[in-house]
Amino acid sequence: MTTSPQNDPAVVEAASALLTEMKGVSVSLVYAAFLTDDGFDVARLPSRVTDGPRFASMASSMQALSDAVAHELRIGGSEYLIISSLNGYVIQLRVPGSLMVLSALFDNDATVGAALALTRTYAARMTGIVGG
Amino acid sequence: MGAGMTTAIKALSEIEVVSTEANNSERDVVDKPTTTVALDYGEIVLSNDEKIRMYGIPGQRRFDFMWAILKTRAEGMVLLVNNDAENPIAEMLAFVEDFRELCYKGGVVVGVSRSEIAPQPTTGEFARALAEVHPELTVPIFTLDPRSKDQMQMALLTLIVNLEMRETFGEAGVQQA
Numbered sequence: 001m002t003t004s005p006q007n008d009p010a011v012v013e014a015a016s017a018l019l020t021e022m023k024g025v026s027v028s029l030v031y032a033a034f035l036t037d038d039g040f041d042v043a044r045l046p047s048r049v050t051d052g053p054r055f056a057s058m059a060s061s062m063q064a065l066s067d068a069v070a071h072e073l074r075i076g077g078s079e080y081l082i083i084s085s086l087n088g089y090v091i092q093l094r095v096p097g098s099l100m101v102l103s104a105l106f107d108n109d110a111t112v113g114a115a116l117a118l119t120r121t122y123a124a125r126m127t128g129i130v131g132g
Numbered sequence: 133m134g135a136g137m138t139t140a141i142k143a144l145s146e147i148e149v150v151s152t153e154a155n156n157s158e159r160d161v162v163d164k165p166t167t168t169v170a171l172d173y174g175e176i177v178l179s180n181d182e183k184i185r186m187y188g189i190p191g192q193r194r195f196d197f198m199w200a201i202l203k204t205r206a207e208g209m210v211l212l213v214n215n216d217a218e219n220p221i222a223e224m225l226a227f228v229e230d231f232r233e234l235c236y237k238g239g240v241v242v243g244v245s246r247s248e249i250a251p252q253p254t255t256g257e258f259a260r261a262l263a264e265v266h267p268e269l270t271v272p273i274f275t276l277d278p279r280s281k282d283q284m285q286m287a288l289l290t291l292i293v294n295l296e297m298r299e300t301f302g303e304a305g306v307q308q309a
Contacts, residue, residue, distance in 0.1 A: 004157035037154035038167050039194060057194040061170035064152030068170075072150065099155045 005100055005130065006040040014129045015043035022122045028110035029118075030088060034126060035059055037099040049105065059092060059103040080119075082112065091119045095126045102126065134162035135212035136245045136278030137188040138172050143281045144186060144288065145174025171198060176288075184288070191223075196230070203231055208239035208291045212278060213258075216250040221261045228266065238298040240271050241291045243284075247275040 005011045015034040023029050023045055033044035033052060039060030044052045062081060070078040080093035089112065092103040102123040106115040142149050152170035156162070172188035187206070189198045203209075209231060213224045224242060228235050242262075244255060253261075255273045262271060272290050276283040 004159075006157065036157045038157050038169055039154070040157060053194060054197070057169075058197055060154060061152065061195065061198065064154055064170045068150050068152050099157075 004040070005034075005036055005042045005098075011130055012043055015126065018122055018125055018129075019043055019045050022104075022118065026106070026110060026115070026118055028106045028108075028115065030105045030107055031055075032102065032104040032119075032122075033059070034095070035101050035103065037063070037101065042100060055103070059101060063092060063094070063101050080116065082116070084112070089115070091115050093119060093123050095123045095130065097127050098130045100126065100130065133158070133167060133190070133192055133214070134164060134217070134246075135191065135214035137191070137212050138168055140210070140212060140243075140278035140284050141172040141174040141186055141188040143279060143284045144176060146177055147175045149174045167192075169195065171202075184292075191227075199230060203234055206234060206239070208241075208295050209234055210241050210243055210284075210287050210291060212243045212245050214246050215244050215253070215275075216246040220244070220250075221253055221258055224258060225261065225265055228262065228269075228271075235266070235269060235271065238270070238294045239291070241287050241294070242271055242273040243276040243278070243287050244273065245276060245278050248277075 019032050019034070022032055031045055031047045031049050033056060034042040035056035036042060037060060039057035041052050041056040066078040066081045070076060080091060083090040088105055088107045090103060090105050092101060094101055102119060104115070104119045138151060138153070150173040152168055152172070153166040154169045156164055156167040158167070168188065168190045174186045176184040176186070178184065187202055189195065189202055211224065211227050211231075213220045217223055228240070231240065234240055242258065244258060255275055258273050262269060262273075272294065274287055276287055278284060
């Protein structure tokens with residue numbers, strides 16, 4: 001049986017390091033987490049805005065629902081999802097080729113394009129670590 | 133987890149079921165490849181303007197935000213309990229507590245699954261445990277196989293009859309029946 005990402009110390013450490021680096025690159029990044037497909041926290045930035053494990057579960061539900069909508073509408077697999085709100089937005093996408101998801105909350109000082117590009121970059125870097 | 137919720141919705145639904153399955157990383161808890169992380173959705177059409185909408189939601193507590201969304205809108209619930217779980221009676225009682233309002237309006241049927249693998253506890257033991265904690269509650273309890281359309285329909289019909297009797301006669305009507 002393979003070790004799940006949340007129980008693999010090497011993956012957890014690498015994911016934590018990537019998130020810390022991501023936060024260093026963007027001052028607009030409020031919160032970010034790597035999570036498993038089925039809603040377990042792998043690593044997250046320290047935060048007062050949310051309970052990490054609970055957010056991981058919600059994020060995995062959102063991911064699955066967006067996949068279900070894309071499937072229903074026959075538009076292919078969902079690539080990313082964005083929740084835009086008054087005080088910020090969430091960008092979420094799969095770590096390519098893996099069963100992990102990167103979800104990130106940005107404040108309104110960043111543009112959606114820049115935030116999406118950054119999130120994509122770090123999801124792809126995670127692929128380099130976990131394989132894909 | 134592992135009680136057969138997705139299977140049950142698939143057995144009952146007349147439309148293609150909307151599923152939100154994800155890779156299960158808790159294979160040490162329940163050895164199945166995928167698990168539902170948001171909901172399963174299916175429908176039974178009753179007439180041109182009536183249908184039963186069925187939402188299957190995950191039982192793991194970490195998804196309790198989905199429970200909160202659905203329990204305020206649901207008319208009734210078939211609570212599937214995996215009899216092969218470590219403590220199925222405790223699980224049932226915990227869910228009855230979490231869905232207390234729905235239970236007390238007569239909107240719950242308990243379906244005990246996997247009893248062919250784990251025959252104990254019996255439905256009688258489930259009923260006695262429930263009566264001890266909630267003596268005023270009337271909840272039908274069945275053993276069932278979620279793969280069986282007939283058995284799932286029986287559970288669903290029981291739920292509907294229970295709800296309709298409540299609506300027509302009030303609580304007393306259900307207890308006399």
